[in-house]
Every structure is written in structure tokens, then in C-alpha cells.
Amino acid sequence: MSEKKSSGMPMGRGGGLGQKTEKAKNFKGTMLHLATYLKPYKISVIIVLLFACCSSVFSIAGPKILGKATTKLYEGLIAWAMGTGLLTDFRYIRNRLLLLVVLYVVSALFSYLQSYIMSGVSMKITYELRKNISEKMNRLPLNYYDTRTHGEILSRITNDVDTVNQTLNQSLTQMITSVTTLIGIVVMMLSISIRMTLVAVLVLFVSMGLIVTVVKKSQKFFAQQQKSLGNLNGHIEEIYAGHHVVQIFNGEKEAIEKFRLINDKLFGSAWKSQFLSGMMMPIMSFVSNLGFVCVCLLGGYLTVKKVIEIGDVQAFIQYMRSFMQPISQIANVSNTLQSTAAAAERVFEFLAEEDEIRETESPVVLNQVHGNVEFKNVCFGYQPDTTIINHFSSQIDAGQTVAIVGPTGAGKTTVVKLLMRFYELNSGQILIDGHDSLTFTRRDLRSMFGMVLQETWLYNATVMDNIRYGNFDKSDEEVISAAKAAHCDEFIRTLPGGYHMVINEESSNLSQGQKQLLTIARTILADPKILILDEATSSIDTRTEVFIQKAMDKLMKNRTSFVIAHRLSTIRDADMILVMKDGDIIEQGNHETLLEKRGFYSDLYHSQFAEQS
Amino acid sequence: MLPRFYDVTEGEILIDGIDIRNWPLKKLRDMIGFVPQKGILFSGTIESNLKYGDRGASDEEVEEAARTAQAEEFISSRPEGFQTEISQGGQNVSGGQKQRLSIARALVKKASVNVFDDSFSALDFKTDAKLRAALKEKTKDSATILVAQRISTIMNADQIIVLDQGRIAGKGPHRELMKTCEVYREIALSQLSEEELK
Numbered sequence: 143m144s145e146k147k148s149s150g151m152p153m154g155r156g157g158g159l160g161q162k163t164e165k166a167k168n169f170k171g172t173m174l175h176l177a178t179y180l181k182p183y184k185i186s187v188i189i190v191l192l193f194a195c196c197s198s199v200f201s202i203a204g205p206k207i208l209g210k211a212t213t214k215l216y217e218g219l220i221a222w223a224m225g226t227g228l229l230t231d232f233r234y235i236r237n238r239l240l241l242l243v244v245l246y247v248v249s250a251l252f253s254y255l256q257s258y259i260m261s262g263v264s265m266k267i268t269y270e271l272r273k274n275i276s277e278k279m280n281r282l283p284l285n286y287y288d289t290r291t292h293g294e295i296l297s298r299i300t301n302d303v304d305t306v307n308q309t310l311n312q313s314l315t316q317m318i319t320s321v322t323t324l325i326g327i328v329v330m331m332l333s334i335s336i337r338m339t340l341v342a343v344l345v346l347f348v349s350m351g352l353i354v355t356v357v358k359k360s361q362k363f364f365a366q367q368q369k370s371l372g373n374l375n376g377h378i379e380e381i382y383a384g385h386h387v388v389q390i391f392n393g394e395k396e397a398i399e400k401f402r403l404i405n406d407k408l409f410g411s412a413w414k415s416q417f418l419s420g421m422m423m424p425i426m427s428f429v430s431n432l433g434f435v436c437v438c439l440l441g442g443y444l445t446v447k448k449v450i451e452i453g454d455v456q457a458f459i460q461y462m463r464s465f466m467q468p469i470s471q472i473a474n475v476s477n478t479l480q481s482t483a484a485a486a487e488r489v490f491e492f493l494a495e496e497d498e499i500r501e502t503e504s505p506v507v508l509n510q511v512h513g514n515v516e517f518k519n520v521c522f523g524y525q526p527d528t529t530i531i532n533h534f535s536s537q538i539d540a541g542q543t544v545a546i547v548g549p550t551g552a553g554k555t556t557v558v559k560l561l562m563r564f565y566e567l568n569s570g571q572i573l574i575d576g577h578d579s580l581t582f583t584r585r586d587l588r589s590m591f592g593m594v595l596q597e598t599w600l601y602n603a604t605v606m607d608n609i610r611y612g613n614f615d616k617s618d619e620e621v622i623s624a625a626k627a628a629h630c631d632e633f634i635r636t637l638p639g640g641y642h643m644v645i646n647e648e649s650s651n652l653s654q655g656q657k658q659l660l661t662i663a664r665t666i667l668a669d670p671k672i673l674i675l676d677e678a679t680s681s682i683d684t685r686t687e688v689f690i691q692k693a694m695d696k697l698m699k700n701r702t703s704f705v706i707a708h709r710l711s712t713i714r715d716a717d718m719i720l721v722m723k724d725g726d727i728i729e730q731g732n733h734e735t736l737l738e739k740r741g742f743y744s745d746l747y748h749s750q751f752a753e754q755s
Numbered sequence: 756m757l758p759r760f761y762d763v764t765e766g767e768i769l770i771d772g773i774d775i776r777n778w779p780l781k782k783l784r785d786m787i788g789f790v791p792q793k794g795i796l797f798s799g800t801i802e803s804n805l806k807y808g809d810r811g812a813s814d815e816e817v818e819e820a821a822r823t824a825q826a827e828e829f830i831s832s833r834p835e836g837f838q839t840e841i842s843q844g845g846q847n848v849s850g851g852q853k854q855r856l857s858i859a860r861a862l863v864k865k866a867s868v869n870v871f872d873d874s875f876s877a878l879d880f881k882t883d884a885k886l887r888a889a890l891k892e893k894t895k896d897s898a899t900i901l902v903a904q905r906i907s908t909i910m911n912a913d914q915i916i917v918l919d920q921g922r923i924a925g926k927g928p929h930r931e932l933m934k935t936c937e938v939y940r941e942i943a944l945s946q947l948s949e950e951e952l953k
Contacts, residue, residue, distance in 0.1 A: 376798065376843050384795035386760060387857075390784050391807050391864070549881060685919075688941055746881060 169480070172487040176306070179270065183263045190263070193256035194318040200249035202326035204242060209457030211238040216452045256315055264310035271303050274493055281497045284564040285524065298492050302485035309482040317475045320468040327461050327468070334454045334461075338440050342462050345433030346469070349426055356422050363415035370408035377404055430466070437462060498584075499566055505583040511590050512575050513540035513671040513702035515561070520570035522560060529568055530725030531556065538718060540671075541700055545707035547746065548722030554706045556725065558674050561704065563587055574672075592670035592701075594694065598657040600649040605634055606641040608660055612668030621667060627696060628663035629689040630656075655686030662693045673703040677712060710747075719743065770868065788866030788897075790874040794853025801830055802837040804856060808863030817863055823889045824859035825882050826852065851878050858886070862893065869894055872902045887911075906943045915939070 180187055214234050275298070287295065331339040381388055381397045388397055441455035515538040523529035530553060538544055546554045559565050561572065563584055572579045579587055592612075600608050609621050609630075616624075622641070625631045633656055637643045649657060665673070675694055691709070698705075707713045714733045721729040721736065721743045729736055729743050736743040767774045775783055788808070796804050805817045817837070821827045829852055833839040841847065848856065854874055861869060875883045890899075891911075903909045910929050917925040917932065917939045925936030932939040 380797055380843055384797065386789070386791055387795045387807075389760065390787060390789040391860075392781050392784050393807060685938075685941070 167487060169483045172483045172490065173479075175490055176483075176486050179267050180263070180310075183266070186259050186263050190256045190260045190315060191318055193252040193259075194315045195322050197249045197252035197256065198319045198322040199326060200245045200252070202323060202330060203245055205457040205460035206330060207238055207242050207245070208460070209451070209453030209455075211235045211242075211453065212456045213451040213453030214238070253319075257311075260315055261311050264307055267310060268303055268307040271306065271489060272299070275299050275303070275489065278493055278495070282495055283498045283566070284559070286495060288524070295492075298488050302488050305482055305485040306489065309478055313475045313478045313482070316471055317479075320471040320475065323464070324468040324472070327465055331458060331461050331465075334458050335441075335444060335450055338437055338444070338458055341436050341440060342433065342458075342465060345429060345436070345462075346465065349429040349433075349466075352425055352429060353422065356418055356425065360415050360418035363411045363418065366411035367408065367415050370404055370411055374401070374404045374408055377401060433462070434459065499580075501583050502581055505586065506577050506581045507586065508575060508577070508590075511671040513590075514538065514573075514575050515672065515702060516571075516573040516576075518571040518573060520560070520572065521568045522556070522565065523568060524565070526568065531560075532726055533570070534727050535570075536718070536720070536727075536730055538702060540702055542717040543698060543703045543705060543712075543715070544718045544720060545705050545713045545716035546720045546722060547707050547713055547743070549746070553725035554722055555676075557720065557722075557727070558593075558704065558706070561672075561674065562591055562593075589668075590670055591672050591674055592665035592668050592697075593674045594658070594661050594665055594676065594697070595674075596658075596676045598649075598654075598661045600645050600652070600657055600660060602645060602647045604639075604642050604644055605637065605660065608645055609663045609667055612664040612666075616667055621663075624667040625663045627666050628659055628693045630659045630663045633659070653686070655690060658690055659686070659693060662690065662697060666693075666697060671701060673698060673701050673705075675703060676706040677708045721746070785864075786867050788861035788864045788869040790854075790858050790861045790869075790871045792873045792902075794850065794855075794857040794874075796841050796848070796853055796856060798843045799841055800835075800837065801833075801839045801841060801856065804841055805837075805860050805863050808860040809865065812863050816865075817859075820859040820862035821856075823862055823886075823893045824855045825886045825889065826855040826859050829855075851882070854878060855882075855886070858890075865897075867897045869897055869899045870902075871900065875903065917942075 211234075214231055218231060328339070331342060377397075377400060381401075388394060437459060438455065441450070441458060444450045445452050445455060517534050517536045520531060520534045521529050522531040546557055548554055560567065561579075563579055574582070574587070574590065601611075606618065606621055609625060610616055612624075618641075622631065625634060625641075634641055634643075643651075645652060652660070675698070677691075677694070697703075705712055705716070707716070713719060717732065718730060719732060719736055720727050721741075723742055729739065729741050731739070737747065762776065767776070769775070770778065770783070770786065778786075797807065802814075802817060805820060806812050808820070809816075814837075818827070821830055821837075830836055830839065855878070858871070858874055861871075875886065878886065901909050901912060909915055913928065915925075915927065915929060915932055916923055917936055919938050924938045925932050927935065933943065
């Protein structure tokens with residue numbers, strides 16, 4: 143988050159100085175961990191570092207050599223003016239310049255090579271990180287995904303890995319070159335004149351002091367600006383999303399007034415922050431120009447005194463110009479390193495999450511599944527310390543229909559998730575045909591079940607492939623007959639391209655009802671022995687709803703079915719009704735026995751027809 | 756179309772005998788209490804959201820509306836009660852609670868025409884039934900237009916209009932429609948059994 147915030151602050155040179163960066167909890171540990179990823183590429187990394195050093199050393203040597211040439215030229219000029227000797231020693235100058243060209247070319251070559259090698263290495267590491275993450279994702283228990291937002295997990299996979307990649311790719315070598323350049327420049331400057339170096343350092347400190355003061359001042363306004371901007375966006379989003387409501391309650395004026403208030407605030411802080419950061423550049427260049435003047439004066443004086451040569455002054459000024467750059471680069475890079483550590487830490491944290499319970503070593507394989515399901519003293523809670531299902535036992539015979547009923551939010555899907563072993567029980571057992579569900583592999587277990595849920599899941603492929611997802615071995619004919627059984631065939635034929643129409647990524651080219659019919663066809667094709675159905679058919683037109691119900695009824699024949707029931711007819715005809723409230727199963731039995739009980743179920747049943755009775 | 760988000764292509768809609776296009780827009784919308792399909796709330800408190808219906812409403816009126824909308828129970832279960840913060844887009848309340856709050860907001864307005872656009876879909880049957888009973892009581896004097904999927908929600912309406920693919924497929928009270936309208940019977944039977952429908 144904070145990276146985003148700081149990116150909005152244009153801060154000119156020396157930018158990294160005042161930015162807030164996300165801090166890693168354990169900087170050193172994370173960096174060491176990251177270093178283990180670099181280990182296989184030890185040699186490449188050493189070469190890279192060496193090349194980076196060489197590249198900067200060669201480019202630092204440049205101005206000094208150029209300075210020598212200038213001195214020679216100047217001497218020649220003086221000599222010519224004095225009328226003594228020949229013109230300038232152009233041969234010397236030419237050699238110097240040629241040397242310079244060679245140096246720069248070599249320096250560029252080194253820098254090219256090191257970045258070439260480094261991008262290879264960093265890409266390989268990122269590839270490995272991504273691979274590890276994707277493998278990890280399939281091993282994580284579902285609970286992990288429930289307790290975190292999608293955005294958070296996504297950001298770990300994409301942003302955080304990208305940040306690490308970028309640092310490896312650039313920041314690492316930048317750090318090396320910056321440090322070498324800085325040391326090199328200081329050494330060079332000192333070798334020219336200690337006094338002049340002192341002046342240069344003084345200028346540096348003065349301008350750094352100024353920057354810090356200005357940044358501190360402007361930071362406050364930047365923070366305000368960000369906050370107002372956030373409020374403004376929030377307000378716009380809200381009003382836009384609810385503009386029908388705004389209109390019907392005649393709230394337009396109010397909304398506009400509120401917008402004006404926030405906008406005024408934004409204006410106030412924005413112009414102040416922009417003004418202050420805009421002032422930075424002029425102040426900086428004023429100070430550094432002042433520094434140049436001082437250095438030139440001093441240099442001129444020293445040249446006259448013959449302490450240094452004229453070329454040295456020129457070289458010195460060149461060094462001084464490039465003095466600031468490595469310093470601000472180091473500041474930037476150390477910021478980046480901080481956020482990289484934070485990013486890498488998040489990635490490693492993710493990789494270190496606890497896996498799902500391991501598969502059994504000797505799984506049971508059933509040749510024929512009948513569909514008997516038994517719950518034996520089942521206890522479960524999403525958090526280990528709060529159980530919501532307490533000691534639930536029930537015996538369901540093959541082919542029976544179980545209706546799960548209860549008010550919204552009663553936890554009807556919990557039962558489903560437990561059956562499919564998306565979550566592990568706290569205690570107790572779920573037996574399928576007499577075997578504990580733990581003794582199956584998850585794969586085998588889940589292949590016994592077929593699910594048709596309210597939320598459909600289709601993927602970006604043809605209609606045919608989407609139905610075939612139930613069982614990849616089936617032929618086209620079998621797919622089509624499954625589609626017919628699910629009342630899909632008719633509408634599929636009216637689609638452009640029929641069975642070969644590609645469903646787009648959001649599957650928005652199908653209606654909600656059509657999607658549900660497709661998932662039913664998919665389940666028919668898979669032919670599982672145990673079914674999990676969600677009857678809710680909200681936002682589906684009535685005609686399609688009838689089709690869906692017909693298809694579902696067909697599907698349920700001769701299969702053990704768990705139905706999250708909404709239709710009273712289903713509930714009444716069910717062999718067993720599980721009544722849920724606040725996460726727990728509080729009653730079970732069939733319609734008649736439950737009504738006689740006069741408990742929660744009979745309340746629920748009667749409340750629907752409150753006015754009639 | 757009723758609050759004139761869109762204008763009719765042909766024909767006219769009359770409220771109290773006057774074409775809605777002849778009402779001043781502000782006045783027209785003041786007459787209508789509208790509850791959208793998705794409960795849309797604004798950031799602020801529960802109170803500020805309910806008073807959006809009528810800025811001048813008293814605390815008693817707000818409380819009464821909340822009671823009618825079956826929202827009082829969960830509001831008072833929050834430690835801050837009516838001052839509970841609502842985050843942007845109402846993300847800190849459930850779908851059913853959002854619906855109830857937006858119903859309460861429309862009730863605060865005391866409009867002469869109430870429009871409920873499938874506003875009960877996220878409620879369980881029990882709350883749905885209670886809410887409708889309370890609504891009936893409170894909105895005796897105003898016209899109520901209900902858009903619904905659930906037959907039980909609309910069974911007791913004076914007039915039911917059945918729409919199928921944009922066309923009106925039937926019109927009349929429940930009993931009549933059961934006899935005359937095929938589409939209506941299909942929907943009804945898919946949700947409830949024969950005897951429940953009587």
C-alpha cells in the first residue's frame with residue numbers, strides 16, 4: 143500500500159530521502175533466505191558484481207583523463223600565445239581521447255554484460271518462486287483462502303514476486319555500482335584537491351539539509367492530499383454505484399455539496415504540496431550552482447598558485463556534477479531493498495504456511511461406490527477453539543435424499559464442505575460405504591461426488607469442453623446426450639457455434655440459468671454416486687428454473703443426494719431433513735416427525751405461510 | 756420507469772391522475788419510496804443512512820421504520836446501535852441487513868407510492884413473512900409495488916402482473932392468475948405445492 147502512496151510524490155533528485163517504506167519484520171533473516179535462492183547462481187552473481195565494479199571504475203576514470211587532455215590543450219594554447227614552441231601536442235590529445243573512447247566502450251560492455259547475466263539469474267529465481275507458490279497453492283487447506291481476501295493472495299503472487307524480481311534485476315547491481323562510483327569519485331576528488339573536496343562536501347550537506355526540511359514540510363501536505371484524494375474517490379464511487387438511490391431520495395444537491403467540500407480540501411493540500419515540491423528543484427540547483435561557483439573560484443585560485451592543473455578543475459566539476467547521483471541512488475535502493483524485504487517476507491510466509499493434512503499412505507480404492515454415508519459423532523469448527531457442529535451423527539442409505547434447511551447464514555454449506563473434505567473434522571468420522579473418508583485420497587473421494595452449486599464455474603473454452611470437464615474420457619456423443627438429459631441441448635444449438643462456442647472468461651455470454659444447466663450436464667456426464675445440490679435459483683427466469691428443476695430431479699434419481707433445499711416440495715419429499723441454525727445441526731428427521739416435534743423446523747415451516755394459518 | 760430514470764416510449768403513467776412527466780421531478784421522486792434490488796448504503800452511520808430517506812425525520816420515526824423493516828433487532832445488538840458506522844458500500848453489514856436497512860430508509864420517507872424491487876430476496880422466509888406483515892400494517896395508506904421472484908412474497912397482492920421476456924403475460928389477483936395464466940402457474944408450482952397455493 144505504502145508503495146502506491148509514495149509513488150504519487152514527485153520529489154526530484156535525492157527522492158528517496160523522505161519516503162515511508164514498508165518495513166520487513168525481519169530484514170536480515172528475509173534477505174538471508176532470499177540469498178539462499180541466489181546460491182545456485184553463485185558464479186554468475188560474482189561475475190555480475192565484478193563487472194559492475196569494473197564498469198563504474200572505468201567510467202570514473204574518464205573525467206580525469208579528459209582533464210589531462212584539457213591541461214595539455216591549455217598548455218599548448220599558453221605556449222602558442224607566448225610565442226614559444228609549436229602548436230598543441232595534438233598527438234597526445236588524440237591518444238588520450240582514444241583511450242577515453244576505449245574506456246567508455248569497455249565500461250558500457252561490462253555494464254551490458256552484467257545486466258544481461260543478472261536478468262537471466264533474476265528471471266530464473268522469479269520463475270522458481272512462482273512455481274513454488276503455485277504448487278503451494280494446491281496444497282494449502284481451504285481455510286487459508288477463507289481467512290484472506292483474494293486480493294491479498296493475488297498480490298503475493300504477482301506484486302510481491304515482481305518486486306523481488308525487480309530488485310534482483312536492478313537494485314542489487316545498482317547498489318554495487320553506486321557505492322563503487324561514490325567511493326571512486328571521492329577518491330578522485332581527494333586526489334585532485336582536498337580543499338576543493340571539502341567545499342563540494344559542504345555544498346552537499348547544505349543541499350541535503352534543505353531537501354530534508356522541504357520534504358518534511360511537504361510530506362504533511364502530501365499525506366493530506368492522499369487522504370482527500372481517497373475520500374474523493376470513495377465519494378464518487380459510492381454516489382456512482384448508488385445513483386438511483388441518490389436520485390430517488392433527491393440527494394443530488396447533498397452529494398454535490400459534499401463533493402465540493404472534499405474537492406476544496408484536496409485543492410488546498412494539493413497546491414501546497416505541489417508548490418513545495420516544485421520549489422525543491424530551484425533550491426537545489428541554486429545551491430549546487432553556488433557550489434560550482436565556489437569550486438571554480440577555489441580551483442582558479444589553486445591553478446594560478448600552480449597547486450593543480452587547469453584540467454583538474456574541469457575534471458573536478460565533472461565529478462561534482464555526478465556526485466549527487468550515486469548518493470540519491472543509494473537512498474532509493476535502500477528504500478527498495480526495504481520494500482523488497484517486506485515483499486519477499488510475505489512470499490516466504492506464504493510458502494511456509496501449513497499444508498493440508500497429508501494423504502494417507504495406503505488409500506482405500508472402491509471398485510463400486512454405493513453411496514452410503516454415515517456421520518459419526520462429528521465435531522467441527524472453522525476456528526479450532528469454537529466448534530459449531532457438535533457431536534452430529536446420522537446414517538444415510540444409498541439413494542436417499544437429504545435436505546439441508548435453515549435460515550440464511552445458518553451454515554448449510556458447511557456440511558457440504560465437510561463431505562468433500564475441503565475442511566478436516568475436529569473429531570468424529572464421516573464414513574462412505576463404511577470407510578472413513580480419511581482413508582481415501584482426496585482425489586478419489588471427490589470423484590465420488592458431483593456438485594451443482596448456485597455459483598457456477600465455467601472456464602474459457604468451448605461449451606463441449608466445459609461439459610466434458612466432468613469426465614475427460616467421454617466422447618462428443620456422450621457429451622451431447624448428457625446435455626440433452628440436462629435440457630441444455632436446445633439452447634446450446636441456438637448459440638452461435640453451438641457446442642463449439644467459446645465461453646468467455648467471465649462467462650458473460652451465457653445467462654445464469656444456462657450456466658447452471660451446463661453444470662448439471664457436466665455432473666450427469668461425470669455420473670457420480672453422491673450428489674450435492676444447491677437449489678437456490680435466484681436471478682434465473684422462471685422458464686429456465688423449471689428446466690433446472692426437471693434436470694435436477696432426473697439427476698437425483700438413484701443417487702444419494704444432499705440438497706441445500708429451498709423448494710418446499712423437495713424438503714417434504716426428502717428422506718431426511720437436517721435443520722441447521724447458527725452453524726449447528728439442531729434437528730433431523732423427515733417432514734412429519736419434525737413437524738410433530740414442534741421445534742425450530744415447524745416454526746420455520748409455518749412462518750412461511752404465517753398469514754394463511 | 757416510475758421514478759423517471761427512463762421515460763416511457765409510448766403511453767403514459769399516471770399518479771393521482773396526473774402524468775408523471777407533468778410532475779416536477781423532485782416532487783415526483785419525493786412521492787416515491789424506492790428499495791433497489793441490491794441494498795445500497797452510503798458511508799456514515801446507520802442513522803445517517805436511514806435519515807437519507809427524510810433529512811428532517813425524528814429519532815422516533817427512524818426507530819419505528821427500523822422496527823417495521825425488522826432491522827431493529829440487529830441494530831440494537833450492535834454496541835453503538837443507530838450510531839454504528841457503515842463502511843463504504845455497506846461492506847460491514849450482511850446482504851439481508853443491507854436490504855432491511857434500505858427498506859427502513861424508504862419507510863422513513865413515508866412516501867405515497869412504495870416500490871420494492873425484489874427487495875426481500877436476501878431474507879430468509881421467516882423474516883420475509885414478518886416483514887411483510889409489518890409492512891402491510893404500516894403502508895396501508897400508500898400504494899405498494901412489489902417486484903418479486905418468490906410467490907409467497909406476492910401472493911396477497913391486490914394485483915399481480917406477470918412479466919415474461921418483457922411482455923405482460925397475465926394480470927390479476929393470485930387466485931385468478933392460477934386459473935388463467937400458464938406462466939404464473941408454472942412459477943408458482945415450482946416453488947410451492949398445490950395446497951400451499953390455495
